[in-house]
Amino acid sequence: DQQVKQNSPSLSVQEGRISILNCDYTNSMFDYFLWYKKYPAEGPTFLISISSIKDKNEDGRFTVFLNKSAKHLSLHIVPSQPGDSAVYFCAASAVDSSYKLIFGSGTRLLVRP
Amino acid sequence: EPEVTQTPSHQVTQMGQEVILRCVPISNHLYFYWYRQILGQKVEFLVSFYNNEISEKSEIFDDQFSVERPDGSNFTLKIRSTKLEDSAMYFCASRTGYGEAFFGQGTRLTVV
Numbered sequence: 001d002q003q004v005k006q007n008s009p010s011l012s013v014q015e016g017r018i019s020i021l022n023c024d025y026t027n028s029m030f031d032y033f034l035w036y037k038k039y040p041a042e043g044p045t046f047l048i049s050i051s052s053i054k055d056k057n058e059d060g061r062f063t064v065f066l067n068k069s070a071k072h073l074s075l076h077i078v079p080s081q082p083g084d085s086a087v088y089f090c091a092a093s094a095v096d097s098s099y100k101l102i103f104g105s106g107t108r109l110l111v112r113p
Numbered sequence: 114e115p116e117v118t119q120t121p122s123h124q125v126t127q128m129g130q131e132v133i134l135r136c137v138p139i140s141n142h143l144y145f146y147w148y149r150q151i152l153g154q155k156v157e158f159l160v161s162f163y164n165n166e167i168s169e170k171s172e173i174f175d176d177q178f179s180v181e182r183p184d185g186s187n188f189t190l191k192i193r194s195t196k197l198e199d200s201a202m203y204f205c206a207s208r209t210g211y212g213e214a215f216f217g218q219g220t221r222l223t224v225v
Contacts, residue, residue, distance in 0.1 A: 032211060034213060036216075042219065043217050043219050044156065049213055089155075098146075098163065099208055099214075101158070103156040103158075106155060
């Protein structure tokens with residue numbers, strides 16, 4: 001039961017260009033969405049989040065867009081830097097008893113110098 | 114900056130042995146979690162813990178698994194009789210409720 005899907009396992013972009021990572025979800029009860037960055041053998045590191053009452057949230061080079069009707073969100077990184085190379089996970093949670101996060105399968109981003 | 118700490122960073126155990134993975138969540142957080150990631154796969158939810166009891170668990174979290182918060186600071190995951198397929202990275206996380214969840218650096222469990 002894949003409630004959160006990241007259909008692109010990998011993405012390669014040139015340094016300085018825009019990186020766009022996509023995420024789809026199926027559970028309409030999700031009301032909070034997060035993006036995490038992960039390096040091998042390390043824990044996920046929080047990047048940016050968005051509540052379902054918003055359609056955009058921006059933090060420096062990172063912007064997350066939410067399209068509730070399409071059940072789709074995206075992470076834009078502008079400009080991309082080689083240090084951004086990592087696996088990016090989309091996650092979602094619903095207001096329930098546990099606030100657990102459900103993760104997508106991740107997208108490996110490679111930013112080429 | 115507050116952080117979630119996990120010990121050990123790497124644990125090797127023989128099949129059938131018990132292991133205990135330890136975590137110190139962020140002190141003012143209310144919700145505590147264990148997740149795991151099998152090599153190359155997604156981060157999977159195992160269990161959530163709130164108000165000194167399990168609030169939700171996944172189908173992965175069977176009778177071989179248990180969690181405890183024995184002293185108000187440590188949060189442990191016990192696997193009673195490890196199997197080869199338990200080999201994975203195990204992540205502890207904590208959260209105030211709504212908002213970001215903070216993750217520890219993980220424990221790599223290798224069952225041989």
